[in-house]
Amino acid sequence: MSPILWIIIAVGIAGVWSLIAVRRTQRIVAPNPATGGEPLPSTPVQRVAWQALIPTLLCIAVAAIIVAQRGVLDVWNNDDVRATVTLFVIASLGGYTYFIARLRTWLIKDNDTLDERDRAILAAAPAGQAPAMLVVLAVWMLYLIERFHDTHLVPSAYLYAMFWSVLLTSIVASLLGVLIGYRRS
Numbered sequence: 476m477s478p479i480l481w482i483i484i485a486v487g488i489a490g491v492w493s494l495i496a497v498r499r500t501q502r503i504v505a506p507n508p509a510t511g512g513e514p515l516p517s518t519p520v521q522r523v524a525w526q527a528l529i530p531t532l533l534c535i536a537v538a539a540i541i542v543a544q545r546g547v548l549d550v551w552n553n554d555d556v557r558a559t560v561t562l563f564v565i566a567s568l569g570g571y572t573y574f575i576a577r578l579r580t581w582l583i584k585d586n587d588t589l590d591e592r593d594r595a596i597l598a599a600a601p602a603g604q605a606p607a608m609l610v611v612l613a614v615w616m617l618y619l620i621e622r623f624h625d626t627h628l629v630p631s632a633y634l635y636a637m638f639w640s641v642l643l644t645s646i647v648a649s650l651l652g653v654l655i656g657y658r659r660s
Contacts (some may be wrong), residue, residue, distance in 0.1 A: 551632030
């Protein structure tokens with residue numbers, strides 16, 4: 476089975492696990508009874524999370540497509556392709572950096588951009604990160620053990636792909652945790 480298929484399976488499992496973990500921790504976010512069942516307008520945090528998530532997912536998708544087409548070892552052995560994939564991965568980190576920078580600015584200014592609900596959602600959002608990362612790491616370990624059992628030698632290319640997939644899973648899980656938090660409240 477190709478490593479990309481394992482990554483897709485892992486991300487899917489991590490997404491479900493993250494959703495469950497975030498839902499459980501959202502009990503600290505009280506639903507807003509004043510809305511009468513009507514949807515609330517999106518908050519600045521929610522808009523910034525979407526602004527970060529969409530380009531992050533697009534960059535991850537482009538990098539994953541390149542790796543899926545070329546193969547992990549070919550990407551590793553071809554400097555131009557590896558640099559291209561790495562640039563897309565780093566660009567995806569830029570989306571998350573934008574999200575964190577905006578939150579940090581609002582927290583430092585303390586100009587009432589973030590209310591109690593925002594702060595509660597931000598506190599609960601990371602609950603899905605660790606489970607998502609552990610699922611991706613577990614799937615990678617199972618794949619690598621089965622794939623390289625005979626040689627007991629894992630090529631660096633797979634370790635490189637494992638590192639980036641775990642890091643990107645953490646970022647996506649964090650942003651999804653924020654957005655899922657707003658759906659509940």
